[in-house]
Amino acid sequence: MATHGARGRSGGRPTLEEVAARAGVGRGTVSRVINGSPRVSDATRAAVEAAVAELGYVPNTAARALAANRTDAIALVVPEPETRFFAEPYFSDMLKGVGSALSDTEMQLLLIFAGSDRERARLAQYLAAHRVDGVLLVSVHADDPLPDLLAQLEIPAVISGPRSSAETLPSVDSDNYGGARQAVEHLLSRGRSRVAHITGRLDVYGAQRRVDGYREAMSDAGLGVDEGLIEAGDFTEEGGHRAMAVLLERHPDIDAVFAASDVTAAGARRALRDAGRRIPEDVALVGYDDSAIARHMEPPLTSVRQPIEEMGRRMIDLLLTEVADRRPLASRGLERRQMVLATELVSRSSS
Amino acid sequence: MATHGARGRSGGRPTLEEVAARAGVGRGTVSRVINGSPRVSDATRAAVEAAVAELGYVPNTAARALAANRTDAIALVVPEPETRFFAEPYFSDMLKGVGSALSDTEMQLLLIFAGSDRERARLAQYLAAHRVDGVLLVSVHADDPLPDLLAQLEIPAVISGPRSSAETLPSVDSDNYGGARQAVEHLLSRGRSRVAHITGRLDVYGAQRRVDGYREAMSDAGLGVDEGLIEAGDFTEEGGHRAMAVLLERHPDIDAVFAASDVTAAGARRALRDAGRRIPEDVALVGYDDSAIARHMEPPLTSVRQPIEEMGRRMIDLLLTEVADRRPLASRGLERRQMVLATELVSRSSS
DNA sequence: AGGTAGTGTGGGAGCGCTCCCACCAGTGAT
DNA sequence: ATCACTGGTGGGAGCGCTCCCACACTACCT
Numbered sequence: 235m236a237t238h239g240a241r242g243r244s245g246g247r248p249t250l251e252e253v254a255a256r257a258g259v260g261r262g263t264v265s266r267v268i269n270g271s272p273r274v275s276d277a278t279r280a281a282v283e284a285a286v287a288e289l290g291y292v293p294n295t296a297a298r299a300l301a302a303n304r305t306d307a308i309a310l311v312v313p314e315p316e317t318r319f320f321a322e323p324y325f326s327d328m329l330k331g332v333g334s335a336l337s338d339t340e341m342q343l344l345l346i347f348a349g350s351d352r353e354r355a356r357l358a359q360y361l362a363a364h365r366v367d368g369v370l371l372v373s374v375h376a377d378d379p380l381p382d383l384l385a386q387l388e389i390p391a392v393i394s395g396p397r398s399s400a401e402t403l404p405s406v407d408s409d410n411y412g413g414a415r416q417a418v419e420h421l422l423s424r425g426r427s428r429v430a431h432i433t434g435r436l437d438v439y440g441a442q443r444r445v446d447g448y449r450e451a452m453s454d455a456g457l458g459v460d461e462g463l464i465e466a467g468d469f470t471e472e473g474g475h476r477a478m479a480v481l482l483e484r485h486p487d488i489d490a491v492f493a494a495s496d497v498t499a500a501g502a503r504r505a506l507r508d509a510g511r512r513i514p515e516d517v518a519l520v521g522y523d524d525s526a527i528a529r530h531m532e533p534p535l536t537s538v539r540q541p542i543e544e545m546g547r548r549m550i551d552l553l554l555t556e557v558a559d560r561r562p563l564a565s566r567g568l569e570r571r572q573m574v575l576a577t578e579l580v581s582r583s584s585s
Numbered sequence: 586m587a588t589h590g591a592r593g594r595s596g597g598r599p600t601l602e603e604v605a606a607r608a609g610v611g612r613g614t615v616s617r618v619i620n621g622s623p624r625v626s627d628a629t630r631a632a633v634e635a636a637v638a639e640l641g642y643v644p645n646t647a648a649r650a651l652a653a654n655r656t657d658a659i660a661l662v663v664p665e666p667e668t669r670f671f672a673e674p675y676f677s678d679m680l681k682g683v684g685s686a687l688s689d690t691e692m693q694l695l696l697i698f699a700g701s702d703r704e705r706a707r708l709a710q711y712l713a714a715h716r717v718d719g720v721l722l723v724s725v726h727a728d729d730p731l732p733d734l735l736a737q738l739e740i741p742a743v744i745s746g747p748r749s750s751a752e753t754l755p756s757v758d759s760d761n762y763g764g765a766r767q768a769v770e771h772l773l774s775r776g777r778s779r780v781a782h783i784t785g786r787l788d789v790y791g792a793q794r795r796v797d798g799y800r801e802a803m804s805d806a807g808l809g810v811d812e813g814l815i816e817a818g819d820f821t822e823e824g825g826h827r828a829m830a831v832l833l834e835r836h837p838d839i840d841a842v843f844a845a846s847d848v849t850a851a852g853a854r855r856a857l858r859d860a861g862r863r864i865p866e867d868v869a870l871v872g873y874d875d876s877a878i879a880r881h882m883e884p885p886l887t888s889v890r891q892p893i894e895e896m897g898r899r900m901i902d903l904l905l906t907e908v909a910d911r912r913p914l915a916s917r918g919l920e921r922r923q924m925v926l927a928t929e930l931v932s933r934s935s936s
Numbered sequence: 937a938g939g940t941a942g943t944g945t946g947g948g949a950g951c952g953c954t955c956c957c958a959c960c961a962g963t964g965a966t
Numbered sequence: 967a968t969c970a971c972t973g974g975t976g977g978g979a980g981c982g983c984t985c986c987c988a989c990a991c992t993a994c995c996t
Contacts, residue, residue, distance in 0.1 A: 247715070249982055260946040265984065275944065292714045296650035297982035300951050305647065316681060326671040333667070337703065342716070345696050352688065362643045364598070365693070600952055611976035616954065626974065648952035651981050 248289040257285035268293060307342040308368040308553060311357065313378060315349035323525050324542060328372055328394070331546025339554070341367075348380070361387055368557045370394070370549055371403075376437045390556035392549045395440050396572060404556060404571040406548045408540035410440040413577035414447025417492045417520045417538050420579055422455050426490035426518055429457075432467040432477040432502055434494035441469075444494050444522070463488070467498045474501025482509050489517055490585070496521040496528045499535055503584075518585040534582035541575050548573055599640040608636035619644060658693040659719040659904060662708065664729060666700035674876050675893060679723055679745070682897025690905070692718075699731070712738055719908045721745070721900050722754075727788045741907035743900045746791050747923060755907060755922040757899045759891035761791040764928035765798025768843045768871045768889050771930055773806050777841035777869055780808075783818040783828040783853055785845035792820075795845050795873070814839070818849045825852025833860050840868055841936070847872040847879045850886055850935075869936040885933035892926050899924055 254264045259278060266274050267282040274282075285291070299305050310332060312319050319325045329345070336343050344366060348357045361369070361383065368390040371380060376397050384391045385402075396405040421429050431448040434441030449459050465481050467473040474493055478501065481488060491506075493499035499521035503513060511517045513533060521528055524539035552571055605615045610629060617625050618633040625633075636642070650656050661683060663670050670676045680696070687694050695717060699708045712720070712734065719741040722731065727748050735742045736753075747756040772780050782799040785792030800810050816832050818824040825844055829852065832839060842857075844850035850872030854864060862868045864884060872879055875890035903922055 250984095251982080254946095261983085262946060262985085263944085266945090269984085273944065278944080290713075292710070294651070294982050295714055295716055296647055296656065297951090298984075299647035300645070300651050300953080301982075301984040303951075303984095316677065316684070320671060320677040326667065330667060333698070337707070342695070342711070344693070347684070356688070359643070360693070362641075363646055365646055601954095602952080605976095612952095613954085613956090613976060614974085617975090620954085624974065629974080645952050648981090649954075651983080652952075652954040654954095654981075 247294070248291045249294070250291075253282065253285045253289055253291045256289060257281045305365055305367050306340050307344055307366050308336075308370065308550075308557070309344040309346050309360075309366045310370045310372065311346050311348055311380070312372060313348045313354075313375070313380065314373060316347050318349075319347065324523070325372070327542035328546045331543035332370065332550055333546075334543070335547040335550035341554070358383060361389060364389070368392075368553045370553060376439070390553060390560060392553045392556065394545060394549060395438070398439050401439075401572065404552045404573075406545050406552065406573045406575070407440065408542075408545065408575045408577050410443035410577075411447040411450075413522065413538040413540070413579075414444040414492065415451040416577060416579045417522070418448050418451035419455075420536070420581070421490040421492065421518055421520060421585060422451070422457075424490075424518060424585060427457060428463070428485065428488045429490040429492060430463040430465070430481045430485065430488045432465055432474055432481070432491065432493045432498050434467060434469045434498070436466060438469075441494055448492060460485075467494060467501075469495050469498060471497050471501040471504075474498035475505045476501070478502035478505035479508075482506075482511075490519070491517060492520050494522055496523045496525045496531075496535060496537055498522075499537075499584075500527055500531060503531065503535075514583065514585050520579075520585050524580050528580070528582070531584070533584050536582045536585040537580050539578045539580050541577075545575055548575065598645070599642045600645070601642075604633065604636045604640055604642045607640060608632045656716060656718050657691050658695055658717050659687075659721065659908070660695040660697050660711075660717045661721045661723065662697050662699055662731070663723055664699045664705075664726070664731065665724060667698050669700075670698065675874070676723070678893035679897040682894035683721065683901055684897075685894070686898040686901035692905070705731075709734060712740060715740070719743075719904045721904060727790070741904060741911060743904045743907065745896060745900060746789070749790050752790075752923065755903045755924075757896050757903065757924045757926070758791065759893075759896065759926045759928050761794035761928075762798040762801075764873065764889040764891070764930075765795040765843065766802040767928060767930045768873070768887075769799050769802035770806075771887070771932070772841040772843065772869055772871060772936060773802070773808075775841075775869060775936060778808060779814070779836065779839045780841040780843060781814040781816070781832045781836065781839045783816055783825055783832070783842065783844045783849050785818060785820045785849070787817060789820075792845055799843060811836075818845060818852075820846050820849060822848050822852035822855075825849035826856045827852070829853035829856035830859075833857075833862075841870070842868060843871050845873055847874045847876045847882075847886060847888055849873075850888075851878055851882060854882065854886075854935075865934065865936050871930075871936050875931050879931070879933070882935070884935050887933045887936040888931050890929045890931050892928075896926055899926065 250261055250264050254261045257264065259282060263274060263278060264282050267279050295306065312325065332343060346357055348354045369384055371391055371393045374380065374393055374397060381391065381403055391403055393403045393405045395407050418429055429452065431445065433445050436442055445464065452459050462484055465477040467477045474497065482505065491502055493502050499519055503519060506513060506517055513519050519535060521535045521537040524537040528535040528537040552573065601612055601615050605612045608615065610633060614625060614629060615633050618630050646657065663676065683694060697708055699705045720735055722742055722744045725731065725744055725748060732742065732754055742754055744754045744756045746758050769780055780803065782796065784796050787793060796815065803810050813835055816828040818828045825848065833856065842853055844853050850870055854870060857864060857868055864870050870886060872886045872888040875888040879886040879888040903924065
């Protein structure tokens with residue numbers, strides 16, 4: 235059969251052609267059965283399936299990719315060093331959700347780190363070669379060139395956490411605004427009124443939305459918005475510590491703090507302790523993320539939980555749709571697909 | 586050019602043929618340049634490279650895979666649930682090493698979890714489709730059927746931690762025997778003589794080698810081997826706690842313990858505290874792995890460090906060799922490639 | 937009777953590479 | 967002058983699929 239000698243290949247996997255011969259049908263028909271086309275009679279389908287089973291036929295993905303111009307693979311791109319990936323539960327939860335959504339698909343998931351310049355160059359090369367049908371982008375900064383590259387290469391992509399209110403890419407996010415409101419309203423319902431807010435990095439859209447939520451919750455409660463109660467952090471512990479110190483100096487009568495992340499809250503807690511404030515007696519504290527830190531803090535931290543696993547699943551849904559009906563770019567963007575998931579307040583003893 | 590209509594494909598990536606035309610050479614010559622064949626004159630090579638640059642040519646991997654019957658991808662298979670993968674630093678270190686060794690290669694790394702039965706079935710399907718050129722197997726239990734499946738499919742594989750002294754697959758491991766000796770000799774040099782050993786899971790070959798190392802170090806020191814000083818653990822904290830309690834009951838005069846892992850040592854430490862023993866005054870303690878646990882224990886734990894990142898790099902080296910000179914199975918196995926890396930004792934205040 | 941739609945089905949053409957054979961200089965030995 | 971070679975090169979054939987056109991065959995109208 236191999237007319238030009240034994241080139242590689244020892245066992246010799248069966249091909250479509252062989253299955254077709256075995257089943258007594260044509261090549262096209264076998265292809266139709268394999269790909270689940272409805273235009274095949276039941277009898278023929280059964281015959282083909284039997285032949286597939288007998289021969290142990292497994293489609294050759296390379297041939298399929300070449301002929302159909304698709305790869306059946308998508309990439310989860312993490313624009314961070316691996317270290318952060320392993321350190322933050324955000325990523326492993328995301329991965330879990332993505333994996334579960336993909337498990338009843340033929341799609342293969344590739345995990346790609348693009349933290350260093352070198353890794354980014356490799357990724358660009360990889361994408362240029364169109365080795366994936368779509369890309370999942372997590373944790374993207376406002377000025378990242380990756381989304382543009384993807385658009386230029388016409389590779390479908392979904393982003394977790396839009397870069398702005400005018401995000402053009404389909405996105406899945408948790409309700410940062412609503413989550414912030416939950417946090418503040420919870421503190422108010424506990425009888426607090428001098429509620430401060432330590433923000434996240436303000437070049438991250440989600441952090442801004444949390445500020446918005448804080449502002450409107452305060453305002454709706456008739457307390458007005460005292461800009462002096464807002465201090466910028468950067469999602470780090472050190473930033474939280476610094477901001478808290480500033481706030482205490484400015485407003486010694488603060489009786490509650492909403493921090494934009496659990497790590498930030500940990501920093502704030504340290505500053506509060508330094509200043510001799512008791513939690514929650516003197517100052518109630520609420521974080522964001524409901525990470526392991528929240529559970530293990532002393533006292534355990536009330537925090538706003540994001541459904542990260544669910545977000546991963548939704549991102550896959552969006553991406554697969556995008557890949558499936560890959561249409562001319564012109565018609566995209568009109569029907570923006572931005573998905574927002576609800577958050578949940580997990581109440582513990584810090585508030 | 587596309588004679589049968591615009592099938593997908595909007596931009597139209599340039600092909601080998603187009604590059605050849607541009608450079609005024611034949612298809613074969615361009616292929617030779619792309620693949621770095623030496624049989625091309627310098628002038629021709631330059632012309633082709635210029636054409637490649639001008640056109641922004643990127644090889645089509647699917648076509649290459651089909652024609653050459655290779656995928657340029659290898660899989661790192663983790664036969665554990667994702668949770669363990671993220672929890673144990675072993676895996677992230679391994680991944681780091683593997684990634685760095687691969688970074689100056691064309692090879693793509695796939696991370697595949699095979700913890701559940703479902704995932705394993707998917708993996709089997711994946712391997713049957715020959716979607717990777719080779720497989721890296723980490724953390725394989727003695728009775729895992731995966732190695733046999735790989736052998737049957739004739740897919741090159743490298744294993745981390747041989748399953749027995751008769752391992753047929755190429756493997757990379759740290760020197761468990763030597764590491765155990767280092768630990769025991771260290772304790773003896775500190776003036777201890779009643780040294781106990783809490784083992785790992787004994788169906789893991791590496792754990793057995795550690796016992797061997799312990800035995801021979803004791804015996805070489807002229808202390809003889811008291812089997813009563815050896816108690817089986819299972820790499821878990823609970824197992825370590827239980828074993829330590831048993832040992833203390835049996836030999837209240839123990840003055841040192843070598844635990845087969847840091848986690849085990851943490852369990853042992855708890856049992857020692859329960860029994861009112863001070864570390865290291867009454868009992869010196871040494872662990873294995875030099876994980877984060879060791880650094881954060883109270884007191885900091887002396888531990889045997891394995892060069893995990895280096896192991897990852899070596900595994901890649903072995904695998905790439907294996908993939909490159911993929912020869913008839915018959916000649917394999919004769920020249921077994923088992924690699925063993927040295928360990929290092931990291932001394933801290935627990936001993 | 938002759939249309940007019942469907943359903944199934946076979947198989948040609950083509951996806952963009954790699955492999956390998958043929959061939960064409962040159963160069964030196966015979 | 968003839969016969970090896972040897973470094974370079976062109977291009978046919980083929981990898982195993984998917985796509986789509988063509989061609990049955992049925993129905994069910996006019």
